Amino acid sequence: MMVVMKNTATEDQIKHVIEKIEEVGAKAHLSKGKYKSVIGVIGDTQQIDREVLEGFLGVENIVPISKPYKLVSSEFKAEPTEIKIGDAILGGNHFAVIAGPCSVETEEQVVAAAKAVKEAGGQILRGGAYKPRTSPYSFQGLGVEGLKLLDIASKETGLPVVTEVLDPRDIEVVASSAAILQIGARNMQNFTLLTEAGATQKPILLKKSFSATIEELFMAAEYIVKTGNEKVILCERGIRTFEPYTRNTLDISAVPLIKTLSHLPIIVDPSHATGKRELIEPLSLATLAAGGHGVMIEVHPAPEEALCDGSQSITITQLKELMEKIKPLAKFLGKQGY
Secondary structure (H helix, E strand, O other): OEEEEOOOOOHHHHHHHHHHHHHOOOEEEEEEOOOOEEEEEEOOHHHOOHHHHHOOOOEEEEEOOOOOOOOOEOOOOOOOOOEEEOOEEEOOOEOEEEEEOOEOOOHHHHHHHHHHHHHHOOOEEEOEOOOOOOOOOOOOOOOHHHHHHHHHHHHHHOOOEEEEOOOHHHHHHHHOOOOEEEEOHHHOOOHHHHHHHHOOOOOEEEEOOOOOOHHHHHHHHHHHHOOOOOOEEEEEOOEOOOOOOOOOEOOOOHHHHHHHHEOOOEEEOHHHHHOOHHHHHHHHHHHHHOOOOEEEEEEOOOHHHOOOOHHHOEOHHHHHHHHHHHHHHHHHOOOEOO
């Protein structure tokens, strides 16, 4: 359940309610909105006398939460969460473009890609230093050296970086370079990784597994938010179907559906969803039209030479062309950011 405080509630009144909740062994999660504060109650709520709580000073009302996921639901927080990263805002009525190479290969490659993203109007640089690959013989990324190259590209362009973390043991070193920690689809239900990444209080980009339900995605996000970190960006990156032509099938319906069920921002990764360079543009525009808060696109200065996922990486020229279509559509739809 959640305790909705009046907009006139004082800090002492809020503290008093939290103390009462924790007194019976439950956990209280405070979320301060623009107008009101809401206290989510996690644990055995049967030990809490609702009538007693309703009588506390500053309490407006108590609302039960029917969903198994509590803190990420729109029942808990009606206002959309907005996450500011550099010049970009993810969530609300904003739209952001995250772009860069699938994998960091050389300084020349990642800096060229970063400059292209910046010049085209992208706001966040993506790049993999640690790569989870299906085959153990495929390129696994440069690791710490890749993080150093991302640092160089970020300093030259001013773009904040999002990069994936695969192991709880690497969180500290990755967090020292990244503005956003990415949890990939294969690790969506690595609950130890989710919890420890969330504890850094850095924004977390959580990718939906290709075999997960939306509810399972929310439950994974709940592990992060439960640490007190509400800065979670959900990412739809395609689901596994019987269609063999594309790498996965992009579930564009997940975008408006997630927006009705959760206050967290939702973006789309059309590169991993399809594995087809020619499908990136139409699906990016479709994401914008469907109400998504952004896209994450793979771009490479020379895709034919890429060590990882060259077939789904667009060229610098194609990125510029895509951005020239995103900008007027975003303006027409009333999106902020362009």
